[in-house]
Amino acid sequence: MPISARHLANGTLACALFLVSSFAAAAETYRILVSNDDGVNSPLIRALSEGLSSLPNVEIVVSAPDENKSGSSQSTDGGARVVRSVLVDGELFGYSVNGRPADAVRFGLMHLGKNDPFDLVVSGINMGANVGDVSHLSGTVGAAMEAIMQGVPAIAVSQDTSGVDTAVTVNLTRQLVAKYIADGAPQGVVVSLNVPGGELKGVAVRPMGEAYITSSPFTQTNQIGDMSTYETSYVRQTAVDPASDTFAYQNGYATLTPLKFDWTAHEMIKQVESWGITLD
Numbered sequence: 338m339p340i341s342a343r344h345l346a347n348g349t350l351a352c353a354l355f356l357v358s359s360f361a362a363a364a365e366t367y368r369i370l371v372s373n374d375d376g377v378n379s380p381l382i383r384a385l386s387e388g389l390s391s392l393p394n395v396e397i398v399v400s401a402p403d404e405n406k407s408g409s410s411q412s413t414d415g416g417a418r419v420v421r422s423v424l425v426d427g428e429l430f431g432y433s434v435n436g437r438p439a440d441a442v443r444f445g446l447m448h449l450g451k452n453d454p455f456d457l458v459v460s461g462i463n464m465g466a467n468v469g470d471v472s473h474l475s476g477t478v479g480a481a482m483e484a485i486m487q488g489v490p491a492i493a494v495s496q497d498t499s500g501v502d503t504a505v506t507v508n509l510t511r512q513l514v515a516k517y518i519a520d521g522a523p524q525g526v527v528v529s530l531n532v533p534g535g536e537l538k539g540v541a542v543r544p545m546g547e548a549y550i551t552s553s554p555f556t557q558t559n560q561i562g563d564m565s566t567y568e569t570s571y572v573r574q575t576a577v578d579p580a581s582d583t584f585a586y587q588n589g590y591a592t593l594t595p596l597k598f599d600w601t602a603h604e605m606i607k608q609v610e611s612w613g614i615t616l617d
Contacts, residue, residue, distance in 0.1 A: 367518050368396045370445045370455045370484075374409055374438040374463060374476025377401035377423050377431060381462035381503065385494065386431070388507035389459065389514060398455070399423070399431020400445030402438055402476075407465070409437040411479035411486075418444055438480035446487045457514065457522055458484035461494030461530075462506055468495075468531045468592060469576070469583035470548040478596065481527040485598045490522035493529040493596075500534025509540070509591060527596040533586050541590035546581030549574055 369389060373382045382401060390397045403421070419435035432449070434441040442458060463477040472478045481491035492513055496506045509530055529545075550571045559566040576584035582592040 366394055366396050367392075367457070368398065368450070368453065368455045369514070370442065370450065370458045370489075371397055371399045371431070372401045372438060372442050372445065372458065372460050372480045374402065374406050374460075374480060376405045377403060377433045379405075379464070381464060381496075383425070383430070384503050384507055385459065385462045385510065388504075388511055392511060392514060392518070395514075395518075398445065398449055400434055400441045400449060401431065402441050403433040403435050406437045406476050407463075408474050409439070409476035409479055410474055411439045411482050412437055413440050413443075420444065438476040439483035442480045442483040443487065446484065446489060455489055457517060458489050458491040459494065459510065459514065460484075460491065461510070462503065463493075463495035465498050466495055466531050466533070466549065466586060467493065467529060468549065468586045468594070469545050469581060471550060472529060472545055472594075472596065478527065478529060481529075482596075482598055485525055485527055490517065490524060491527045493527055495530070496532040497534035501532055505537070505591075506530070506532045523595070525598065527598075529594045529596055530591065531582070531586050531594075532591045533589060535589060537591055538589040539591070540593060541582075541585040542593045543580065543582035543585045545583075545594050545596065546578055547574075547576040547583040549576065549583050549587065 371382060371386050373379060375381065377399065382399065386397050386399055389395060414437055418440065421433040423430045423433050434444050446455060458481060460477050460480040467475040467478050477495055478493045481493040484491035492510065494506060494510050509532065513528060513530065551574055553570045553572050555567040555569045557565055558568050576587050578584055582594045586592050
């Protein structure tokens with residue numbers, strides 16, 4: 338069947354419309370909410386925000402605690418929220434939220450993203466590692482977990498307190514975000530990135546395990562009447578399990594660990610049912 342000029346014109350128009358729509362889809366803005374637990378004035382959250390903002394078609398919005406709230410996990414203190422605009426060099430940097438990391442993320446997602454939802458939450462960069470069991474205490478991870486609870490994918494980013502080139506941490510985070518933009522973000526999972534100090538040997542994907550700090554015994558230092566004062570401190574530990582993220586981190590690897598919100602020990606469900614606990 339011969340192809341008419343009209344067919345060619347229609348085909349050309351359809352092709353042009355397809356290309357235009359494809360370009361528009363590719364250029365659609367990817368919205369990222371950035372938070373942390375060290376506070377909105379941390380230089381590391383600024384480094385992270387600036388690094389991510391250089392990705393194409395990305396919009397960065399910052400909503401972070403008004404001060405350092407490390408160790409908050411996913412806790413909340415309830416009540417009203419005092420929110421202030423934070424300016425840097427006369428331009429809006431983000432929002433300071435009087436609350437804990439999870440509160441700042443909740444405000445960001447539910448209010449700042451009310452009419453234009455976020456595609457991703459990135460929490461960090463935290464000053465201090467959040468590998469192994471320490472992750473349960475971390476406000477950085479807790480902020481990311483709040484995002485998962487609200488149905489938004491999240492990344493938690495942490496680095497050692499010294500000997501780290503923050504540009505490396507930002508670059509690794511950019512790679513993760515670029516992967517998410519291109520292929521879609523994993524749902525219901527927080528990917529936790531931790532970068533140690535010193536010369537890096539590579540990137541290791543490991544499950545969370547062990548703890549690099551523990552608490553010392555409590556020592557009574559003062560007593561007045563019925564009131565006593567006890568002191569404790571963090572003690573460094575060395576990981577021994579080569580399969581854990583803590584071991585890899587302590588041996589010079591940047592670690593990636595996928596974390597789930599669900600803490601259920603599913604393998605024990607049947608066993609607990611067999612205990613026969615009743616209301617009798």
